[in-house]
Amino acid sequence: MFYIYCPHCGEHREEEEFHAKGQAHLARPLDPDNCTDHEWGEYLYMRKNPRGLHHELWIHATGCRKFFNMTRDTVSYEIKEVYKVGERPTVVAAS
């Protein structure tokens, strides 16, 4: 069970208060109507499943109800950082 720092509340809370919402930084195409079916399918369905660092979207569901991002190691389950929506991660996988 994770121990998660909510960047909005400024406190660590138990995982039970949060929901994981999958991969972070999925921008909705600005002009969906002019996307090809392929492009739209990529946005809708294609997700990363990395071994190691992963950027995820979470919500403090039973707390402040705000979304935020988390950089997490999918092997060790370490939370490397949390940051607000609109911000960029500072911990990124070496390419």
Add this chain to the structure above:
Amino acid sequence: MSQKNRLASGGRVDRAKALNFSYNGRQYPGFEGDTVASALLANGVDIVGRSFKYSRPRGIIAAGAEEPNAVLQVGATEATQVPNVRATQQSLFNGLVCSATNGWPNADLDLMGYVGKVGGRMMPPGFYYKTFMYPPSLWETYEKFIRKAAGLGRSSTERDPDMYDKVNHHCDLMIVGAGPAGLAAALVAARSGARVILADEQSEFGGSLLDTRETLNGRPAAEWVATVVEELKQHPEVLLLPRSTVNGYHDHNFLTIHERCTDHLGDKAPAGQVRQRMHRVRANQVVLATGAHERPLVFGNNDVPGCMQAAGVSTYINRYAVVPGKELVLMTTNDHAYQTALDWHDAGRKVVAIVDTRQNPKGDRIDAAKSRGLNIIAGSGVIEVQGSKRVTGVSIAPLNAAGDALAGAVERLGCDTVASSGGWSPVIHLSCHTGSRPEWRDDVIGFVPGKTVQKQHCAGGINGTYSLKAVLEEGARAGAAACEAAGFSDAAKGISLPLAEEVREGKAMALYHIPHTKPTSRAPKQFVDYQNDVTAAGIELATREGFESIEHVKRYTAMGFGTDQGKLGNINGMAVAAKSLNQTIPQTGTTIFRPNYTPVTFGAVAGRDCGALFDVNRFSAMHKWHLANGALFEDVGQWKRPWYFPQGGETMQQALDRECKATRESVGILDASTLGKIDIQGKDAREFLARVYTNAWAKLPVGKCRYGLMCGEDGMVFDDGVTSCLADNHFLMTTTTGGAPRVLEWLELYHQTEWPELEVYFSSVTDHWATMTISGPNARKLLGELTDIDLDRDTFKFMDLRQGDVAGVPARVFRISFTGELSYEINVQANYGLHVWEKLFEHGAKFNLTPYGTESMHVLRAEKGFIIAGQDTDGSVTPIDLGMSWCVSNAKPFSYIGKRGMAREDCVRTDRKHLVGLKTREPKTVIPEGAQAVNDPKQPIPMTMLGHVTSSYYSANLGHSVAMGFVRNGHNRMGETVFYPLADGRVIEAEICNPVFLDPKGERQNV
């Protein structure tokens, strides 16, 4: 009966407190301070069960959590039965009732034993897969037989009379294990002022210090333990948890502790006391001081009762004053185990021989044995044990220097006990729980904790550190390091550790499996994992059959499975596999242990979260009235919603018929409070609605309501509801009862992550309002008696909302309808709900105001062809599929959620599955929901399926059944016939029709 193996003095049992207990129906005496295991051994009970696969008699091997055989069923009554209790961990109390779990009809006389003896060769590793898989139809027969043969205990069939608890903690240091290392760490931490939890699975703190004859400061080690515990008790920030097993080490330093608060007091907890408690600990730093388990050696017939782990024998002698036999042969690969022979000898029993696998052992303990005149046979091993229900003797033979072959003639010795020691395995279970791979150390001859991301410190036996002096030092160091990391510096200052004896020890030999005169496959069974009956030959067979990874070997042979988790056997098993594959143990792989370390009862897992407290129940403000008026309830999410209100001896169908007719003929009332309500405000609220609903919202005037469909980005419907415009920047959205939290999160997701520039705020107001819908031709007359709102049909029109007083309290009234009748949905503050509801009934009697529940609501809406999101939709249907293109606006400037998805190639096909009405040829027949449509019921199975029935009821108002369902290309097949073949052989014929069965022009709601 006398306790024939009990010593007259010594040990930590209280001879003044005699206890009686029952094992397998016989009464035995014991003392306070005993475990069930020590009391059984004191009474000379050799057999505590039959083995899982071969049904061989088994005795007690160890004295702690690692005991594989003495797994008992405990409980004096049916309600207090507990399976899987280790006799070595259960404190004795007066009146305790226990029995062996394995063995049929009983452990001593076991009929299955003959099957085991005869069938042993037919039960090689993987025998389930090989033998019992075919034919599949017989598996149920096999399984019953196997289960009975295995007899792994049973749970109670009655309600547990005891109370269980859970508690959450946060602490600076969680110290696991209160042996010398744990106590030293705790002392350091306690003095630093840190908040400390110290847990140990045993009934008293001290760990190995309770079993040892080593001294601290020249005094018995237990005296130092008592001093330390006394000091720890004085520190207000220290929580001491004896009888508490840390069973799981989870991510981010979260640990679960299973405390057995009263298991040692009686069959049931004393009145008002909790039996067991689950502690959930979030620790800043963790100190693992879990010690080590001694490994027995693997040799022929090493499972005959009387074969024991050397350290276990010492524990029974020193802690419990029980010598579990008369004549001992000790086999060892190391110096430490000599202590067992010294203890045995000093207790006045005969040591037949110390068989040392090393050619030339040297050390203080060896000198001590020599000075007592004990017979040391160096460079030899016990290759085989004689006896069946108890050891009667051993065969020993010289070994070569490597220990992998015999180097001389076999000799026989008589004895009744064989203690063996192959060295120690650090108890690394907890450190593995979070995924950390252990590391092999040749100098330790064992696995130690590997790299971890947890804030974890290890001390003592878990590190392969075994000398008492070094263990104490390591404990103090780990405690100080953990304190430092938790922000308590200078912790170690002023701590003086007790002086331990220095014992010179020779080098231990890395030997696990003693060779035999015959090859392993033909030698007598050499057990590696007692609990799962895994032998050295079985492991060799597994490697020959191509299972080379130790993880595969484990699964194939079942080694390390079940409640045992490989505590005694895993390293030996890996050694056998490694030798067979001609590689080293680390090359063969590591092994990971999973939670739980030892079994946890369901009671402790559940705590108070059972019965009425299992889940949250939500009730509307009118719940009391529903109860008083005989409602039956349906669970909708966490809500208890009235299902229907039967009167007298009505059947369900009779009640529904009455409720539905009364509504259409006069007026009915529904408690709709559970519908999700989301208050939406802000200057961009209207724009936001237009983006999340499929239809248009730009021109909805203040005081008007509109129905909307919500889709995912894939164009599939996921919720629906009516949203009302209270002011230009203020809307009230309703959602389905079950979908409310999901919809709110969905709105927040898009607002917070995609369109933060829109100024809009969402707030759940579901619980703030009580909602009651009156529906039927007399609804206006009824409401008119209670409100100051002008209900004139031409000023308060269909889909209008008005605010005013109803029954003297402020209300919002929406003229919306889910029945197709003239309807008013009255919303008042929840606290006024019951008042208004009762006022409506006061005035409604003359109109035969009839309450109805969710079931009649379903029938009434199905008569009108209204969908229920989640029943008539399943995440694979678009608004077009539902025949609701009127609810989709493609003229909106913003590409709303779902628009692009609906334009996908597959979504614009005209022959998708469409929602249609279904009229049965036989009017009274109701098609079961879920039935599949086919074109040709005579087509051979598998028939081509066209879609399923989603809603189906009998309509008393229409005098025939009504149904909706999906049919491929259904919108283009109006008037055609489809068939529903059922499991019972019937075939129901139905005509595809418009789903609006009643009042297709919608005149009734506009009166």
